[in-house]
Amino acid sequence: MQDDLTPERREKLPKAPLDISLPDPKGALLLQDLQRRLARVEAENAQLRRVIESQRSDEEGYRSLYNDTPVMLHSIDRNGLLLGVSNYWVEVLGYQREEVIGRKSTDFLTEESRRYAEEVVLPEFFRTGFCRNVHYQMVKKSGELLDVLLVASGERGPQGELLRSFAVMTDVTEWKAAEKALKESEERYRMIVETSQEGILAVDAEGRVSYANRQFAEMLGLEVGDVVGRLFLEFVDGCLHDEIAAKMKSREKGLSEHYETILLRNGGSRMWASVSAIPVKGPSGDFTGAFAMVSDITKRKQAAEEIEVLHTHLSARACEMELANEELEAFSYTVSHDLRRPLTAINGFSQVLLELYGPGMDPQCREYVREILNGSIRMNHLIDTLINFSRRSVGESVREEVEITGLVEELYAELKRAEPQRNVSLLVQPGVRGVADAHLLRVVLDNLLGNAWKYSAKKELSEIAFGTIDHQGKTAYFVRDNGAGFDMALGDLLFKPFQRLHDARDFEGTGIGLASVQRIIQRHGGQIWAESEPGKGATFYFTLG
DSSP states (O other): OOOOOOHHHHHHSOSSOOOOOOSOHHHHHHHHHHHHHHHHHHHHHHHHHHHHHHHHHHHHHHHHHHHHSSSEEEEEETTSBEEEEOHHHHHHHTOOHHHHTTSBGGGGBOHHHHHHIIIIIHHHHHHHSEEEEEEEEEEOTTSOEEEEEEEEEEEEOTTSOEEEEEEEEEEOHHHHHHHHHHHHHHHHHHHHHHHOSSEEEEEETTSBEEEEOHHHHHHTTOOHHHHTTSBGGGGBOGGGHHHHHHHHHHHTTTOOEEEEEEEEOTTSOEEEEEEEEEEEEOTTSOEEEEEEEEEEOHHHHHHHHHHHHHHHHHHHHHHHHHHHHHHHHHHHHIIIIIIHHHHHHHHHHHHHHHHHHTTTSOHHHHHHHHHHHHHHHHHHHHHHHHHHHHHTTSSOOOEEEEEHHHHHHHHHHHHHHHOTTOOEEEEEOTTOEEEEEHHHHHHHHHHHHHHHHHHTTTSSSEEEEEEEEEETTEEEEEEEEOSOOOOGGGGGGTTSTTOOSSOTTTSOOOSOHHHHHHHHHHHTTOOEEEEEOTTSOEEEEEOOO
């Protein structure tokens, strides 16, 4: 019932039933009925006032809750215009309430979200009256983007028409950023796994392959789809099934393991594989499978086998060398004792013949005896050379720092004393030092300086030089002369025993010197080589390792 009484009229109404005395009984009944009706009206008015006050209080409470709740709320009419927004809504987006009321809710979305709302979300919402977990990107007044999830429901009129909607938005910007970072991390991980040169796979609790990267499949000559879903043991050599099954069982006990096994390639060929496996547990700690990295070590295994074979061959070769050295020692003993004895006899008897019977001999016969004597002397010298050459190939060498400049000057002085009449110019680089076996280095320099002295003998002024150069980051020593030189086309013969590049009638020698020098340099881990032109001298270079 509608209450038409104003407060002023209500005050003028009697506060208690009027006491009207009428002599007419009928009038009295009418009066009583009127009083009862007035009392009922008053009670209904009081009840109505209480309802109105309650509704006013509820509306104020609702409005306070709507405006002050720390959640982004808004309501729109059927045209999509904003009817109301919560305080938190304007606070988060940075607007004043009067700037947004009456505007389209889609005005505050990014272009992509606006198109999605107008083409998909709003048509569906006006049809069904609700929508859930719609992802939008809103634009703050500052231009900053805000990711939200929207849930909305509609209020319908008596005819079922949609009057307005009520929407709640949750800020998921941080969650979206974390989701994006996680997705990027997963992409990076997937890229690393897929481009890895190692085979990577995962198996479930039953040992069935649940994931395999491209590299693992290619190791087996298969496609990834041919690997996933099959038992890992299917790819293991049959003779190793029990062993590998036991190793896989240990994963259920939480044990990680590294082992080597043999896998079967597509077509039946075998490959050696190195496997590193770890167990995988679920959220509740129960065993869910294993993760493994697999490397193809077939080439390494083959190389190891080849090294083992080479080691066996080297051991055999070492035994042969030891026997050869023993034979060489025996040979040296034979040469120095058994062969030298008859030579000594030939030499001695030849000298006796010349001393006792030389004057009376036929000149040609005397010349023959002299040839026998000279031949025995040359043979004796050759025996000494052979023994020295063999000894330089074996035995221990003791390395120490050697003052090489002083050693060169000492050897030159010995050559000068032997032939003081020679006109020789020596140029020596001062302060040259090196680490070598001093005795063996003396033999090297004695040979090289001796050759320079010998092969420059036919020059009016012999020029000999000693110094160093840088060769491939190492110090190279050289001995240079301006003597006869040689043809580089014959250079391969330089360091071979008994090979000579000049006529013995022009330059004496045995052909052993440079061969000995090369062996000594090789024992030091160095190199020796020469440069020359016929008639323009020669330069010999060597390093000491």
